[in-house]
Amino acid sequence: MKTIDKDISIVIEICGSAGEGTISAGEILSRFMSAQGFEIMSFDAYPAEIRGFGKCVAHTRVSANPIYSPGKLADVLIALNDNHAISQLSALKKGGILIYDSQPPKPHEEDQSVVARADAVTISYGVPLTMLAQKAAGNARGRNMVALGALTALFHLDRDAFTNSIKDRYGKKKQIVIDSNVNSFLEGFDWTKENIDKADTISFQGVTPPQSKAEQKGEKLIINGNQLVAKAALDADLKFYAGYPITPATKIMEILSKELPKHGGTLLQTEDEISAIGAVIGAGYGGIRAMTGTSGPGFALMTEFTGLSVMAEMPAVIIDSQRGGPSTGIPTKTEQSDFNAAMFGGTGDCPRVVLAPTDTTSCYDATVLALYLAEKYQTLVVILLDFFLSNSIRNIDTPKKPAPKMLNANIAPDAADLAGYQRYKITDSGISPRTIPGTPGGMYFATGLEHDANGRPNYTDKGHLAMTAKRFRKHASVLAEAPAPMISGTQEMVDIGVISWGSSAGAAHEAVVTAAGEGISAAAFSSMMLSPFPEKQVTAFAGRCKKILIPELNYTGQFADFVTKIIKRPVERLNFITGRPMAAEDIVEKMREMI
Amino acid sequence: MNTVPTDAIKSGSVQSGPDHSALSDPGTEPGTEPETAVGKTAETATGNAAETEQAGYLDEKIAQVRAMDFLQYRSPDLPTWCPGCGYFGIMDAFYKACRELDLAHENICAVSGIGCSGRTPIFINSYGFHTLHGRSIPVATGLKLAREDLTVFAMAGDGDALGIGGGHLPHVARKNIDITFILFDNSIYGLTKGQSSSTTPYETKTNSHPVGNPDTPLNPIKLALAYGSSFVARGYAGDPEGMKALIKAGTLHRGFSFIQILTPCVTFDKTNRTWKALKENVCSLNLHAPAPDNMESAMRAAENEPYGTGIFYQDKERPSYQDILRQKKNAK
Numbered sequence A: 001m002k003t004i005d006k007d008i009s010i011v012i013e014i015c016g017s018a019g020e021g022t023i024s025a026g027e028i029l030s031r032f033m034s035a036q037g038f039e040i041m042s043f044d045a046y047p048a049e050i051r052g053f054g055k056c057v058a059h060t061r062v063s064a065n066p067i068y069s070p071g072k073l074a075d076v077l078i079a080l081n082d083n084h085a086i087s088q089l090s091a092l093k094k095g096g097i098l099i100y101d102s103q104p105p106k107p108h109e110e111d112q113s114v115v116a117r118a119d120a121v122t123i124s125y126g127v128p129l130t131m132l133a134q135k136a137a138g139n140a141r142g143r144n145m146v147a148l149g150a151l152t153a154l155f156h157l158d159r160d161a162f163t164n165s166i167k168d169r170y171g172k173k174k175q176i177v178i179d180s181n182v183n184s185f186l187e188g189f190d191w192t193k194e195n196i197d198k199a200d201t202i203s204f205q206g207v208t209p210p211q212s213k214a215e216q217k218g219e220k221l222i223i224n225g226n227q228l229v230a231k232a233a234l235d236a237d238l239k240f241y242a243g244y245p246i247t248p249a250t251k252i253m254e255i256l257s258k259e260l261p262k263h264g265g266t267l268l269q270t271e272d273e274i275s276a277i278g279a280v281i282g283a284g285y286g287g288i289r290a291m292t293g294t295s296g297p298g299f300a301l302m303t304e305f306t307g308l309s310v311m312a313e314m315p316a317v318i319i320d321s322q323r324g325g326p327s328t329g330i331p332t333k334t335e336q337s338d339f340n341a342a343m344f345g346g347t348g349d350c351p352r353v354v355l356a357p358t359d360t361t362s363c364y365d366a367t368v369l370a371l372y373l374a375e376k377y378q379t380l381v382v383i384l385l386d387f388f389l390s391n392s393i394r395n396i397d398t399p400k401k402p403a404p405k406m407l408n409a410n411i412a413p414d415a416a417d418l419a420g421y422q423r424y425k426i427t428d429s430g431i432s433p434r435t436i437p438g439t440p441g442g443m444y445f446a447t448g449l450e451h452d453a454n455g456r457p458n459y460t461d462k463g464h465l466a467m468t469a470k471r472f473r474k475h476a477s478v479l480a481e482a483p484a485p486m487i488s489g490t491q492e493m494v495d496i497g498v499i500s501w502g503s504s505a506g507a508a509h510e511a512v513v514t515a516a517g518e519g520i521s522a523a524a525f526s527s528m529m530l531s532p533f534p535e536k537q538v539t540a541f542a543g544r545c546k547k548i549l550i551p552e553l554n555y556t557g558q559f560a561d562f563v564t565k566i567i568k569r570p571v572e573r574l575n576f577i578t579g580r581p582m583a584a585e586d587i588v589e590k591m592r593e594m595i
Numbered sequence B: 001m002n003t004v005p006t007d008a009i010k011s012g013s014v015q016s017g018p019d020h021s022a023l024s025d026p027g028t029e030p031g032t033e034p035e036t037a038v039g040k041t042a043e044t045a046t047g048n049a050a051e052t053e054q055a056g057y058l059d060e061k062i063a064q065v066r067a068m069d070f071l072q073y074r075s076p077d078l079p080t081w082c083p084g085c086g087y088f089g090i091m092d093a094f095y096k097a098c099r100e101l102d103l104a105h106e107n108i109c110a111v112s113g114i115g116c117s118g119r120t121p122i123f124i125n126s127y128g129f130h131t132l133h134g135r136s137i138p139v140a141t142g143l144k145l146a147r148e149d150l151t152v153f154a155m156a157g158d159g160d161a162l163g164i165g166g167g168h169l170p171h172v173a174r175k176n177i178d179i180t181f182i183l184f185d186n187s188i189y190g191l192t193k194g195q196s197s198s199t200t201p202y203e204t205k206t207n208s209h210p211v212g213n214p215d216t217p218l219n220p221i222k223l224a225l226a227y228g229s230s231f232v233a234r235g236y237a238g239d240p241e242g243m244k245a246l247i248k249a250g251t252l253h254r255g256f257s258f259i260q261i262l263t264p265c266v267t268f269d270k271t272n273r274t275w276k277a278l279k280e281n282v283c284s285l286n287l288h289a290p291a292p293d294n295m296e297s298a299m300r301a302a303e304n305e306p307y308g309t310g311i312f313y314q315d316k317e318r319p320s321y322q323d324i325l326r327q328k329k330n331a332k
């Protein structure tokens, strides 16, 4: 019997219509698996190839080992809706498992049922989902729970613990709601135990999740990137957030609208993104920590203000959670195509800091770091998230609260500085001590015009050069405090080195491990800090790689172009824009081709 | 280039008290900002022999004016505006209002956009932030929400506030953010040298509409009223006492104060809003007499010509944005 061991993890997809409980079933499954001590990574997808309205897929990867990427193909597909599930069959592994409704409310035309469309090697289990839900609760609403009951029975999961997870999920609802869900689950469990002849090999029987996990059970957070960004911002003393709704960043604003006032802060919903970043810069000027969040279209509107933040040396943090395509694009799909916009968008020679978290946990670290760097270096910090990082759910260890030094970073002038105060004093670090309005003796004029050390407009060639150089010197100082790049794989010369960024990095690091198992020598490099970029480290890394592969979710390879310039040699690219996050399998396939 | 400065000094100095032209320093940054009128006028001004001969007189005059108490609110920087520009008068009124309100310098924040008017914070002895074209309101909003203890002014030209930045006005007004907004309305784009703005009258010839402006102008007072501003007033650059009173009242008002100042651009507008035309076309609002808390009568008064100056509307009861947030927090 095949059990979950250190080399195995499974992907379960639940596919249905909006309103059929697809997403909540996925959520309960993830929470149960997490409570059992497994690692989980899950996300809800809304594929573009929707016919009709409302197809959704809850995708959950479960593993006894650390998870770095979401997995490409599913081991199990639960079809709550045959119409939708048919188009999801292409994401099911060869020989995978299909659980479907054997007595659907309306019988399918011949050939139109998911089981008829599944290929011959698929292991299909028909469970009368609708009928059993009716029996348990008097209506069909509990079909999703029946399916979870079937899954529990098939894979020998802990029935009573699963029941508790359902109770937890609906704990605040009326008793009748809890009972209907639990009864539907049990109905599905019992029916499957009695009627299904198991033909697959997946079983959780006897699998003890890694001991460490079990110990930490209580401290695990089940959380997505947006929630973690909001949490980090509050922990890092954010006092002001301005925003304008846009997928996938809206949730950050919604969470903070509840939480910020409790923390003595203010949330401002603005008339547009220009106003949002303007207000953030105004609040930063006033001396408090401020942030805004948006996606590509909003970031485009903000670019003029990004230049002001850099030029007037005012702290500002912008989160850009990337989605698909230019313009309004594909709002509900993930992409990494705002790299160039974040790194280079805007006016003039404009040194900014750009951070891209590589996984859920690092969304926390990046937010804390961004607020710190913006305040200390009095500049613009952009955090590049994407639809996948914003929305995918992980169970992670509760992050450590930021150290005190991260919370109070403004470099204020001392008495000597204040005598003849120069707000834009030229310094080696590029940082000039900054007063905040209200400070007697520290008054200054801030402007987006080029200026001298006092802030007075000055367009002389020498003056402009000296100030531009000063602003760029911040880069060297920031780099000195940048988190070390993550390097995995062997330390020796390798056949393939994978250099990646953002949410694709996890897949790259995982791919290196898989590739090693196939005898491909490989190593992976990723850096949360994109600007300034750790050029020395990446050059050193590239120096021990025979070939370089750069995988990313955009059409041309924006990051690959950037890295090519630094390491001065051609690279192999892996680009796709299907809206699916990068999986380790994608990279391993490419590595096989390259060998 | 025509001989703007001398013309301007004549008409300007009659209207606005101290001889501002004496305080302007046309030589500060000649030719440094290709976009400005300032550099250009400076060239002609420095070439003016009569002016150099008068140096002794000017020094004396400068010393005299400096001795006045309210000038502590002036920064040491000499304005780069064209001699005779209406903005000098606005600034004098501003300094005097600050003096009479006895505002602590370090608690004043003047936030401006881009334009000749955008330069204003440089000339104030306080904190100041010269932001982007059209964006003084968002920045001032963020600042006020961060620091309620500060007295925050936002300043903008008509192009800045009603053209490129026109989308922000309705929202700062309906939110009732407690800042004082001063519209430097010369009905022309000054800094970019004389194109039509959102308040340029129909048919006026400008550098962007040489055969006459095809657009109908906006009425800023009506807009401010319609947007729900809780304080709406109009002043005139040739009436320093009137402007001072409005700036004081606007600053003391708790909530969003909108103050339109009618002012000439002596360099790029020779036909429409000149000192002469303004003088003839401006009157006290008493002539129209809107009841200060009556929106309808304020709207009617806003339609009238000659242009009434004074407070059109004030709602003293309405809570500011931050008052509302506090109420909500305490209600929980």
Ligand SMILES: Cc1ncc(C[n+]2csc(CCOP(=O)(O)OP(=O)(O)O)c2C)c(N)n1
Residues within 6 Å of the ligand: B114, B115, B116, B117, B118, B133, B156, B157, B158, B159, B160, B161, B184, B186, B188, B189, B190, B191, B192, B197, B265
């Ligand atoms: C985004 C942007 N577009 C255009 C400009 C050029 N520009 C500078 S000031 C100005 C208009 C100024 O007119 P107004 O706001 O009426 O102010 P005034 O100069 O009359 O005080 C323009 C178009 C700019 N600075 N930024």
Ligand code: SF4
Residues within 6 Å of the ligand: B037, B038, B080, B081, B082, B084, B085, B086, B087, B116, B186, B190, B191, B264, B265, B266, B267, B268
């Ligand atoms: S508004 Fe007109 S007169 Fe005033 S400084 Fe600008 S160009 Fe000169």
